[in-house]
Amino acid sequence: MNNPSEPRANxxxxxxxxxxxxxxxxxxxxxxxxxxxxxxxxxxxxxLFLHGPSGTGKSxxxxxxxxxxxxxxxxxxxxxxxxxxxxxxxxxxxxADHIGVIFxxxxxxxxxxxxxNVILPCRLSSIRKAAAEPTxxxxxxxxxxxxxxxxxxxxxxxxxxxxGQQQRIAAARALIGAPEIIxxxxxxxxLDSDNRDRFIDLLLTMAEERHTSVLxxxxxxxxxxxxxxxxxxxxxxx
Ligand SMILES: Nc1ncnc2c1ncn2[C@@H]1O[C@H](COP(=O)(O)OP(=O)(O)OP(=O)(O)O)[C@@H](O)[C@H]1O
Numbered sequence: 001m002n003n004p005s006e007p008r009a010n011x012x013x014x015x016x017x018x019x020x021x022x023x024x025x026x027x028x029x030x031x032x033x034x035x036x037x038x039x040x041x042x043x044x045x046x047x048l049f050l051h052g053p054s055g056t057g058k059s060x061x062x063x064x065x066x067x068x069x070x071x072x073x074x075x076x077x078x079x080x081x082x083x084x085x086x087x088x089x090x091x092x093x094x095x096a097d098h099i100g101v102i103f104x105x106x107x108x109x110x111x112x113x114x115x116x117n118v119i120l121p122c123r124l125s126s127i128r129k130a131a132a133e134p135t136x137x138x139x140x141x142x143x144x145x146x147x148x149x150x151x152x153x154x155x156x157x158x159x160x161x162x163x164g165q166q167q168r169i170a171a172a173r174a175l176i177g178a179p180e181i182i183x184x185x186x187x188x189x190x191l192d193s194d195n196r197d198r199f200i201d202l203l204l205t206m207a208e209e210r211h212t213s214v215l216x217x218x219x220x221x222x223x224x225x226x227x228x229x230x231x232x233x234x235x236x237x238x
Pocket of ligand 1: 028035052053054055056057058059060061
């Protein structure tokens, strides 16, 4: 393990941390137990591996961080912005501009081609579009190539692709336009070992080059060695 540790307090010359979480909890219903999450402060450009048994709330945590669920208690700041203090419209804009999310269920647009799905964030955000160099189409093709999606598949609807190919399309969509934060929920669950290693290499190389912060959720503890920090979510609530 490469010096795994709790993510440390932000230290980069007063710049806001990529991610700051304090006293966060959530309840799926009034009859459901509270999910209680650890405090996290992840500096810009660093990456964090999150693991824990099934049902401990890893996906819920990512949805809270992405501003898609309202916490019961606590605060979440992304790049210094209180995500829940934004209006719904501004929150959507913030997410589109600054966060690449890889959902466990991929959330691809079924009637769009593989290439069009990857380009989508550039249609939703002028910041992502400007950062997708030299053009969104060429940036998308470069990512598809790097993730070993054959050119013959690029113009096919995503529903016609294998599950492992769909997961790599979802990964490319999160990476395009170099968002400052990547939230990845089990992003390698459907990949064979070659494709898993290729994706982690690409993700962490891009993170290094672009100073991107990554929160990577996985059951596979063997992957933790690739990341600066790791934390575990504790017990499945009774
Ligand atoms: N949409 C939902 N409605 C009600 N309860 C939910 C919902 N999604 C998750 N839960 C509950 O919240 C708890 C945490 O679920 P979550 O999916 O966040 O865990 P997880 O650690 O990501 O699990 P896994 O590793 O199996 O993906 C579980 O008890 C689950 O039943």
